[in-house]
Amino acid sequence: MTVPTFTERLTARTLALNTRLCLGLDPRQDAYGSHTELRTHTLEVLHRCAELVACVKPQLAFYEALGLQGMELLEEVCAAARALGLPVILDAKRGDIGSTAAAYAQAWLAGRHAGSALTVNPFLGFETLQPFVDVAHENGGALFVLVKTSNPGQADLQGGGVSERVADELTRLGREEGKGLSSVGAVVGATHPQELADWRRRMPHAPLLLPGLGAQGARPDDLAGAFLPDGTGAVVSASRGIQYADGLDLSAAVQAAQGFRDGLNAALERARVE
Template identity: 70%
Template sequence: MTFAAALTERTRRLQTRLCVGLDPRPGAYRDAAHLRAHTLDVLEVTAPFAACVKPQLAFFEALGLPGFALLEEVCAAARLLGLPVILDGKRGDIGSTAQAYAQGWLSGPHAGDALTVNPFLGFGTLTPFVEAARANGGAVFVLVKTSNPDQADLQGGGVSERVAAEVARLGAGEEGEYAGVGAVVGATHPRDLAAFRALMPRALLLLPGLGAQGGAAAELAPAFHPGGTGALASASRAVGYADGLDVTASREAARRLRDELNAALG
């Protein structure tokens, strides 16, 4: 089953549109063992309320080799829990370097089922990532309109719409309900969601910024198709650090956000 099909099946079966982000921040823990245990615990207790999980590569890379080992553990544990894995790496480069990134993060033991990718070196740089995703039944999420306030410096003036059109083109002709080329559109831009949904009718939309960055579940309905499929709202700090390192609070935060998203969709 492809990433898009597995994600959509889980969304419908569990009635959840929540993507749980994992951002293990070293300064929050006593030591590396504490960080590892908490990260895996958060993954386990939030899994029943999550459509997928999204490890942020930067935090794992910052830990060096132990971080890569933990990432492999996270990916393996997520798969045992039936959770598709989106690696948030925002990779993008040219030629053989792009091919190496695609090979490293879309195949192998620490690879995800999907990867966020950066198109701003040119649309041709997306090709190795799309090809690797298709070869492995995975997906890519192309940055279209990101959640940070200063995204407008480069993504305004019709640029995001042009990228969205390329996402739609790359996904055209793929089999299945949703294509393996999705898009990142910040949950912090609720007024733009309907327009991007129309521009990319078969793309899965990843909506980061729910919670700590100010995105609100009640405003995200325009990103979804009837029946509540086609999009994921992602929360990281609002779940993983809902009340310090209280894992019970993380579980309840995931439950609450799942319920808020469902309520928004009626």
């Protein structure tokens, strides 16, 4: 039996549950009174919001900051997500040369803490993407390569056609795979709503990860241009806006996730009508 790839599972879940929302899980040490509270709340948010989201995105920095306990929690989060049928995007933004890139790829796409997909930094050169592409292919996984990030300072390095060059390389890699969504996706900030349709056209086979919903100011109403005509092809991530929607109130987290999911769906419906 053929095991579905990351993009196949993501598309199936998007359509089955009618959700384009990605749940970011960022366990911030200063938000909790103890590690036990941090662990319990993080896992509870995952379980309670699971049916509202298409995938989950742990931000690796927050788990690394917790030391060994953080790595153990990351394994728990990934295992719980798999049990819930949720594809896992590890937000690590890894990138390096040669054997180091290969080691990162093995660690985060095939190792004990591995996710289904990994965010990757391409700014050491396109050759550095290949080890990640190879391991993703071997494991039915995917990459989300930084193209146009959500932070205000991105223009310092990503302007002047640099982002476009990265996007064109991802399109080339995706074209080599044939039909359907590629295993090589792109990170494009939801904070650039006026550009999303252009990025979608430029990377027709790339799944898009759109960070910036909620705390960074992006609004569901503005994001329809990132999606394919059937409403697939992109997920929009919210982290603080869900996990800490009202302090540590779990009901508020669920309500926030519902609001983001419904807002994205409404925006797509309006776009179809127009």
